Amino acid sequence: MLDTRPAWIDEIKIAAITCVVVLLACLLGIFSRSMGHLAGLWPANALLLGMFVRFPFLNKPCGWLGAVAAYIASEVLSGESWPSSLLLSAGNLACVIVGCMLFSWLDAGHRRLKHPLSVLYLALIAVTCAATAGIVNTIADSVLSNDSHLKAWTFWSVTELVNLLAILPVILSLPNVSKFRINRRRSKDIYRLKIHKLLPVGTLFASFALGIMLGGPGALAFPIPALLWCALSYGIFTTSIMTLLYSGWVLISMSLGYLPISIVNMNSRSMLLSIRTGVSMLALAPLTVASVMAAREELLRHLEYIAEHDALTGLLNRRAFYERALNLLGELAQQEKPVAVLMLDIDKFKGVNDNYGHAGGDQVLVAFARIASSSLRDVDMLGRIGGEEFAAILPSCAHEEADRIAQRIRVSLANKSIDIGDGQQISVTVSIGCTFVIRAVQDIEALLVVADKALYRAKENGRNRVEYHNFDEVKNDNGQTPSKQA
Numbered sequence: 339m340l341d342t343r344p345a346w347i348d349e350i351k352i353a354a355i356t357c358v359v360v361l362l363a364c365l366l367g368i369f370s371r372s373m374g375h376l377a378g379l380w381p382a383n384a385l386l387l388g389m390f391v392r393f394p395f396l397n398k399p400c401g402w403l404g405a406v407a408a409y410i411a412s413e414v415l416s417g418e419s420w421p422s423s424l425l426l427s428a429g430n431l432a433c434v435i436v437g438c439m440l441f442s443w444l445d446a447g448h449r450r451l452k453h454p455l456s457v458l459y460l461a462l463i464a465v466t467c468a469a470t471a472g473i474v475n476t477i478a479d480s481v482l483s484n485d486s487h488l489k490a491w492t493f494w495s496v497t498e499l500v501n502l503l504a505i506l507p508v509i510l511s512l513p514n515v516s517k518f519r520i521n522r523r524r525s526k527d528i529y530r531l532k533i534h535k536l537l538p539v540g541t542l543f544a545s546f547a548l549g550i551m552l553g554g555p556g557a558l559a560f561p562i563p564a565l566l567w568c569a570l571s572y573g574i575f576t577t578s579i580m581t582l583l584y585s586g587w588v589l590i591s592m593s594l595g596y597l598p599i600s601i602v603n604m605n606s607r608s609m610l611l612s613i614r615t616g617v618s619m620l621a622l623a624p625l626t627v628a629s630v631m632a633a634r635e636e637l638l639r640h641l642e643y644i645a646e647h648d649a650l651t652g653l654l655n656r657r658a659f660y661e662r663a664l665n666l667l668g669e670l671a672q673q674e675k676p677v678a679v680l681m682l683d684i685d686k687f688k689g690v691n692d693n694y695g696h697a698g699g700d701q702v703l704v705a706f707a708r709i710a711s712s713s714l715r716d717v718d719m720l721g722r723i724g725g726e727e728f729a730a731i732l733p734s735c736a737h738e739e740a741d742r743i744a745q746r747i748r749v750s751l752a753n754k755s756i757d758i759g760d761g762q763q764i765s766v767t768v769s770i771g772c773t774f775v776i777r778a779v780q781d782i783e784a785l786l787v788v789a790d791k792a793l794y795r796a797k798e799n800g801r802n803r804v805e806y807h808n809f810d811e812v813k814n815d816n817g818q819t820p821s822k823q824a
Contacts, residue, residue: 353407406431452636460510539568565623676775
């Protein structure tokens with residue numbers, strides 16, 4: 339159905355989203371202020387920048403208008419004069435504008451913090467954004483304090499930097515909505531969550547409490563081992579949340595007096611500058627570790643995929659197919675469910691290689707893998723176990739349904755013209771042998787042997803056909819499970 343809504347409705351929604359989010363973030367920052375206009379935590383700029391980078395559909399003129407309205411409204415509500423409100427809002431917007439420009443030069447992987455150098459690029463962008471905001475805010479600060487321009491710029495820049503490094507990683511690494519869809523099996527696993535998975539988080543909160551109890555300058559470093567533990571145990575998104583909690587705990591707790599550090603004068607800009615710089619630097623360590631671990635896990639997944647899949651067709655290779663088949667058959671056997679097994683062999687494939695070369699044969703294999711995969715159900719398993727030989731397992735599949743699936747594969751391939759390059763198109767057929775067992779047995783070798791007998795009969799009877807061999811009947815005939823020697 340076509341979307342007939344006027345475009346201005348979507349623009350109003352985008353403006354409303356950015357306005358509400360930024361206004362709430364500004365109010366949170368105002369709540370954390372300890373000395374007039376100086377906020378212990380100012381999440382608005384980092385949140386807005388992260389939203390525009392992570393969700394580009396918000397980065398439109400209407401989104402910017404909503405943000406401008408929120409910035410000005412929050413400053414006015416906090417009691418600032420109109421000139422000061424406009425100057426402070428300009429500093430906030432300058433930070434976001436520069437950040438959007440710099441992030442647009444990075445590829446999607448770096449914007450999602452998926453590479454080892456992603457945190458370095460994030461830090462460089464955050465420093466540039468913070469320095470830009472510091473320049474504009476220094477002008478406003480000349481009205482609000484008597485510090486020199488250099489001190490004011492340094493203070494504002496560092497203040498912005500710690501907020502960016504604390505909040506941006508959470509927004510940028512936010513998983514896709516589809517990742518939150520939980521199937522029934524996974525939902526059961528949530529209730530079986532192992533205690534050791536919660537230990538890093540528990541240790542982090544314990545370090546927070548210990549810091550408040552003991553106080554002193556060393557309290558700022560108490561959570562660092564726990565943060566590194568989180569980085570080694572969780573993904574970049576979860577580690578980003580833990581780092582945000584750490585930064586917020588330090589800044590807000592000190593601002594409100596909950597973190598007793600006797601040597602810190604909260605009215606001293608130099609002391610606040612030192613604390614915020616230290617928090618910024620400490621936040622980089624767990625983020626870097628988590629980013630490196632994420633890249634390592636991605637590499638391991640890629641290597642595992644290569645080891646388990648056929649390079650040409652992308653299907654499971656023989657070893658992986660056998661291993662997964664054993665696990666699947668074990669589950670079906672315990673549940674006493676039926677299973678069907680197919681052996682599929684492309685007819686006269688040697689002739690294809692002889693007439694069109696191995697490149698043409700490869701195109702035929704790729705096309706067959708695509709057709710067979712699309713003809714199977716989502717729960718079925720397909721693998722390439724030889725040159726032109728394939729096998730499929732159809733769990734919980736009745737005989738009639740197995741027949742429909744096998745015939746669908748056969749007919750789809752026979753009716754398909756395969757482009758093998760150089761403008762040449764050929765048609766090929768497949769012979770399929772199928773075996774079926776009412777109660778699954780955990781013996782993939784035996785099932786494939788029986789299916790292979792049916793395949794051999796399909797070849798003998800003229801090819802391009804499906805033949806069947808009942809596994810239970812074979813077993814009953816000789817009283818033993820079929821084997822390769824049978």
